[in-house]
Amino acid sequence: MGKRKTAFCCQQCGYDSPKWLGRCPGCGAWNTMVEETVRTEPVRGGTGGLAGGRPPVPIAEVEVADMPRFATGSGELDRVLGGGIIPGSMVLIVGDPGVGKSSLTLKNCAYVAKHSGKVLYVTGEESVRQVRLRADRLAAIDDQLYVLSETNLEVIEQQTMKMNPKLLVIDSIQTMFRPELSSAPGSVSQVRESAVQLLRLAKNNAVAIFVVGHVTKDGALAGPRVLEHIVDTVLYFEGERNAQFRVLRAVKNRFGSTNEIGLFEMRSEGLLDVPDASKLFLSERPMAVPGSVVIPTVEGTRPLLVEIQALVSDSPFMPPRRTADYVDIKRIQLLLAVLEKRVGMLLGTSDVYVKIAGGIKVDEPAVDLGLILALASSFRNRRTAANTVLVGEVGLAGEVRAVSQVEVRLREAAKMGFSRMILPKGNLKNLPDGGSIALVGVETVAEALEAGLE
Ligand SMILES: Nc1ncnc2c1ncn2[C@@H]1O[C@H](COP(=O)(O)OP(=O)(O)OP(=O)(O)O)[C@@H](O)[C@H]1O
Ligand SMILES: [Mg+2]
Ligand SMILES: [Zn+2]
Incomplete structure (x- = not known):
């Protein structure tokens, strides 16, 4: 075991310093430095790495054992x-x-x-x-699960x-300790x-490890940020407690893209995959109500049709109220200014x-146009055009700017039975045609409202 000494360690970001500081130079937080024991010498005979003291090898001669990926049982998590x-x-998993x-x-x-x-x-x-009750x-019982x-x-x-398990789960890292x-x-x-020890265990024994980590707003527990550099993959599990959906998002992945999201639905029998999300998101859509707009958004490579709802009403307050759920309020304020x-x-x-x-x-930004139409639709109390989706970024001059991945959005809209898409004119030149969907190119917000309101 290594020699011991102490250092002051920021509980928020992990910055360490030999003396106490009121403010952490790493993240700028106040009063987060706490004295902790640190090891000064690496464990295990002088090598802290994963090679165990072996000499360098030519990369072409590194043996790649045939270790195929194995499935988790959840298509969303696998993706x-x-x-x-x-x-x-x-x-x-945080x-x-x-x-x-x-x-x-x-x-x-x-x-x-x-x-x-x-x-x-x-x-x-x-x-x-x-754990057994859960x-x-x-229905997660199996002979091979310990x-x-x-x-x-x-x-x-x-x-x-x-x-020698195939998979080890540590729930959670914040409760673990090294004596x-x-x-x-x-x-x-x-x-x-603890994470470093687990990493060594994973690499040396070819056991996959899932580590659960908590986030706390006040930073009372060590933020899992210090872990993000150590592990191969970091997944954020998001969703408000009473929301129906949970989103799993990769923010770091040494073995795959970080754009992908997984969608789950919270039910009493656990979290269920949501492979056909658009259908679910649109299932309760009120028909023919002003302020409701459907937009094809893209998360990673995955298109999703979602419904935007806006309600604009005369205010008894000064200044009037503005609230936005699941979309940035600053974006709404900007779009309101553009409309004015x-x-x-x-x-x-x-x-x-x-x-x-x-x-x-x-x-x-591609959702701008949908937000604008929803706002205008509610303000004017006019319904939005039937079977229509729209995409486009809106600039401060009221211009409609081209967006990425229009084909993917188009395909998803067609799959869900929409027949018309309002989109930036700038996107039209790269699109041969919309297949079953009629394409309406627009250059300004005014044109989009013209085309999008009944
Ligand atoms: N008996 C139950 N029936 C239905 N849903 C339940 C039941 N018990 C828990 N849940 C749901 O499961 C959720 C908790 O799941 P879980 O314990 O996996 O969360 P966690 O992220 O591990 O929480 P923690 O941070 O406390 O460890 C609850 O928010 C609740 O919605
Ligand atoms: Mg838990
Ligand atoms: Zn800090």
Whole structure:
């Protein structure tokens, strides 16, 4: 074991310093430096790397063992991972309390156990009985799925070596500790050192590891940020507790794209994949109501049709209220200004409410035109054109700018039975034709409103 000394470590970003500082130079936070034990010498005979002291090898001679990816049982999770789990990889799944991290991982553990080999699920937060109850609810029981309630990483490592599972789940990293460090579980040095130990375990034994991490708004626990550099893949699990949908988003992936998202629906029997999201998002759409617009948005390579709802009404307040759910309020304010200035709509005394139905966040500029049409439709109390979708970025001069991936959007709209698309004229020249969809190219917001309102 290495020699010990202490350092002051920012609990938010992991910056360390030999002396106490009021303000962290790393992230600028105040009063986040806490004294922690750090190791000064690397463990295991002087090599901290994964090679175990072996000499360099020519890259052409590196043996690539045939280790195909294995499926998680969730098409959505597989897609976000880049096509399944890679043996020996380490995946961090981060999310707010109660978002469903344990449910997601446990369910997939049972599938892997059934189809690929032994799985060890280590919980530091719950008793094995609690895990069993959840497993019953999720129908996640399998002979090859083992549960261990433990927080000491030494023990976890020993058990893992003995069992040699295909997949190891650590729920959560903030509860784990290495006994040779004196700082508390959840502190930056414990979290970081625990992750390093797990990484070594993953690489040396070809066991895939899922690590669950918490995010806390006040930074009371060590933020999982320090982990992001260590692991291979970082997935954020998002969604408000009472929203129907959960979104799994890759923010780092050494084995795949980071643009992909996975969609899940929260049900009592657990999280279910949502492969056909557009259908679900549009299923409760009110027909023929002013203020409702459908737009084809793209997340990664995945097109999604979502409904924008706007409500513009006379305000008893001064200044009037503006709220936006699942879309940036600043974007709404900008678009309101464009409508006032370029189209002459006097919105200054109106309350404005905008939301994306279904609770999925959209933040690409291509949704501008849809937002503008929804606002104008509600303000003028005129319905939007039937069977029509629209895309386009809106500039400050009221011009409509070209957007990316129009073909993908077009295909999704056609699949969902729409027959008309309003889009930037600039996109038309690269589009041969819209197939079953009539294309209406526009250059200005005024033209778009003309084409989009009944
Ligand atoms: N008995 C139940 N029936 C239906 N849904 C439940 C039940 N128990 C929990 N849930 C749902 O599962 C969610 C919690 O899932 P889970 O425990 O997997 O989340 P978590 O992210 O692991 O939370 P934590 O941060 O507390 O570990 C709850 O928000 C709730 O919606
Ligand atoms: Mg949990
Ligand atoms: Zn900091």
